[in-house]
Amino acid sequence: MTDRPARLGTRRSPMATSQSQHVADAVTARTGTKVELELITSYGDVTQAQLTQLGGTGVFVNSLREQLASGGIDFAVHSLKDLPTAPAEGLTVVAVYERDDPRDALCARDGRTFADLPSGSVLGTGSPRRVAQLAALRPDLRFVPIRGNAGTRLGKVAQGEVDAVVLAYAGLARVGRLDDVTEVFEPERMLPAPGQGALAVECLTSRAEGDLAYLSAVDHAATRAEVTAERTVLAELEAGCAAPVGAYAEVLDGRLRLRAAVVAPDGTQAVRRERSVPIDGGAAGAASSLGRELAREMIGEGADRIVAEAAEDSTTSSED
Incomplete structure (x- = not known):
């Protein structure tokens, strides 16, 4: 416990500050350490360019990481699906907070479900993953x-600019907009983004086992295993957070079940695989191995080619 409040860096968006405050409150409740938010603007928040034009990965986290490196903040909270899969030198994900509902949600005019949308309806989404899987349906x-x-985005539906949008259910819950949801997509219909619904707590590696070791109190082992498997698929496919890759893992009855899909942007081609393994004390290693093996099976079926072609041709952007 320290007298000075710990400085938690967060993006300025309502969703980011809401989820960061949730983590801050949990840290205080479990460790007694006071936490204050430091609001930081990322390049991804201010640019009007589509994410795929910016390279896709890291645009929402780089400013926070710069503040970590300079000592401007003590730790940062990221939406895990925005975090690059490659390790960042000198930084450690010291905790993965328990995941909220990972599913995607439809918010449509006149309370319509996905099946009710008339042919030709305009659906707004900044995610190639969502476009690909929805186009297949x-x-x-x-x-x-x-x-x-x-x-x-919800305002564009209300104003009639689009007929519907698809957003992360967890994000809508965090900003109190669940009343706008007209349908929730089960993973059997649309797999979420790797890490969707989970939050990563990141700090300097040199402090993770030192003065910030208390942050491990908000780590959730099952969620960490799940997102490790999902993000390993993404890493093995050499795909960024804007790639048309869906992955969802869940710990059930002592097993870790992983499902993944790579779908062409127009929905006409898809590679889908599923695997499960027993999960125990060696959860991290088992999760990594599961993700790696599943991804290699998918690569053998041409998933890497779909990812590469989508990267060359994509004109859509990222998720929030």
Whole structure:
């Protein structure tokens, strides 16, 4: 316990500050350490460019990492799906907070479900993953890229600019907009982004086992195993957070079940695989191995080619 409040760096968006405050409150409740938020603007928050034009990975986390390196903040909270899969030199994910609902949600005009949307309806989403999987289900819809926070995107539905948007259910819950949800997509229909619904707590490696070791109190072992498997698939496919890759792992009855899909942007090609392994004390190693083996099976079926072609041709952006 320290007299000075710990400085938690977060993006300024309502969703980011809400989830960061949730983690801050949990840290205080479990360790007695006071935490204050430091609001930081990332390049991904201010640019109007589509994420795929920026390289896709890291644009929402780099400013926070710069503050960590300079000592401007003590630790940062990221949406895990925005975090690059490659390790950052000198930084450690000291905790993975217990995951909220990882599913995607439809928010449509007039309370419509996905099946109820008339042919030709305009659906706004900044995610190539969502476009690909939704196009496979409804090739008769028109998908358009959309940027902005949840409130901005929902406003476009209310104003009639689009007929519907798809957002992360967990994010909508964090900003109190679940009343706008008209349907939730089960993983059997649309796999979420690797790490969706989970939060990463990151700090300097040199402090992770020192004065910030108390942050491990908010680590959730099952969630860490799940997202490790999912993100290993992404890493093995050499895909960024804007790639058309869905992955979802869950710990059930002593086993870690992993499902993954790579779908072409127009929905006409797909590689889908599933595997499970027993999970115990060696959860991290088992999760990594599971993700690696599943990804290699998918590569053998051409998943890497779909990812590469999508990267060359994509015109959509990222998720929030």
